[in-house]
Amino acid sequence: MQADSIFSIQNDTDFEQSALHIFNYQYTNNKIYQRFCNLLGVTKTSVQEVDNIPYLPIQFFKQDKIVSTTASVQKIFTSSGTTGSIPSKHYVSDLLVYEKSFRKGFQHFYGDITEYVVLALLPSYLERDGSSLVYMAEQLIKDSKHAQSGFYLDNIQKLVDTLHLLMAEGKKILLLGVSFALLDLVENFGVQLNKNVIVMETGGMKGRRKEMIREELHQVLTDGFGISHIHSEYGMTELLSQAYSTGDGVFCCPPWMKVAIRNPEDALTLLGVNKTGGVNVIDLANINSCSFIATQDLGKMNQNGSFEILGRFDHSDIRGCNLMTL
Template sequence: MSLAYDEIKGKVRQFIMQEEHTNFAEMAKMVFFYQYQQNSPYRKYCRKRRVHPTSIQDVTQIPPVPIQAFKETVLVCSPEEELERIFMTSGTTNPDKRGKNGHRDLEVYDLSATIFFKENMMPDVNNMKMVILFPAGKEMPHSSLAHYLQLMKNTFGTEDSEYVASEKGFDELRLKEILAEAENKDEPVFLLGATFSFIHFLDTCKEEKLTFSLPAGSRVMDTGGAKGTSREVDPLELKRQLSKLFSIPEYACGNMYGMTELSSQLYDQTLRLQGPKTLKKPPHWVKTTIVDPETMKEKPEGETGIIVHYDLANFHSVAAVMTEDLGVKEGDSLYLLGRAEGAEVRGCSLAMESFLQADQGTAP
């Protein structure tokens, strides 16, 4: 049996849209079967790990690809010339080696992004004025974040939504004007952008002794990405500072966790639950586990390990991705603990070494 692209895309799309989702394992096995058939580098890696679709009894037996592998080869299930978009990492660590995730089309990516964004960041309202602290998608066509933020603006933003950042820089003066207008008109505003933009704005406002009193319903969402671009701020401290700067509740300061190599995002539950918990929750089409990177065995709840995502929306590349992030599981959600160090990094390196050996081999 073989699965065609349109068939597997339709099944994944249907799974994302359905309200009851008890058959994740069945859907994950189907996606794995498709990827094993169509993604040659991934098939070689699975064979080296002695894993075949017929041997899978549990989702966690599907071999996760180390995130560094996306820098070595294009892990897609079709020829590159058929891809509508290739998203690429920023290359902060190594500009010559950027991670790539190819998409034959963006229908499932966009569906996944908008559904879960609405549930977590706009559960109480359908549209509001959005201010984007990041360049537009046309300026950064290979940035998944630029596409994501533009998608949210186009889907949920009112007509007066706008960008205050471009490749030329961050227009802090315009942002201050918008915030003053929101105060005067008593109209809530939603600020979205990369973490480093918010940190820069916090520094400016502190220097100028500026604060704002945004209307009720206003909110903020940062998306990570501070490393290597500005001073780093603890996520909880960042929430406190943003809350104080804009005079909004801390629960209205949300955070999105995503990466180029995935097609889905995880969110704080603070705004949806209007509470203090900073647990990151995946959507029902993503299973997130915490593993020991050397043994690849799942860790018990409450123990620290490497985060592995099984993202069905990533159906056209590799659904199972081993990150280099540490986390602790709590129920179906997790706490992020930052980048791996020491033994965890060595474990990730072993997985990457195994992938390179498989990719350089001769297995078809």
């Protein structure tokens, strides 16, 4: 099945047609997803609109090979997880789809990557194999075509010196960092940034520091860096697309990705705007795995289709759709 058409989506009608087409394809070709749908009493013919499509619990990526194609696997992305936990695995048969998704997604929100120097502060991700975030950052660094774009692992003083140099030159900078590393940068180096620097946190303390709510984290970072907004990227191993926030934790999706909110007490029921529940994601770039995923994040949808992440379920909070032993 051709994936390129999803990147031409212009409106809700285009999205709905593509989503229904991909559901039919994945129901037919993804046996795990098909069995899951059948256990819910859902078949290809019973799905007439997007709201009827079942969302596969994200935990399936920990225990099964979720694929909708017989093509050979080019890359396996894995989640970091916590010590002793089972990582998620995303079997990717066409890396070009992922590359097109993150390139077009970034361009959709931020413009031409060549306008930026990309500084990636992702120590916990660089220290392991299989990170989809590192893969994306590596490609964006190359795409920027700037000699000083790059990863920074241990030499934070070099990063600080580079930031000062680039700010003095008036360069536009994307500082992409995991939360704990950005906090370390603020607390240990006190670097003051200017309006040409976009600080984008990718979430996660990765066991390095105490977890913080978003408002607290962003307040510490804005105060520490002397800037007005912290940008955020919402992505995960199981997705090939990203949503972005330009501030205040309000995320928007590219045209081929949408979020819905499910009732935490009844996983098969979707909630309206301004209601807190589980975050479901439709990522049409996941054409070769599963595009319809029920995450373990808690969030709410806003009137304009943007969304906010409010936390995570713990295992005791998961209700309603316990079909994990297919």
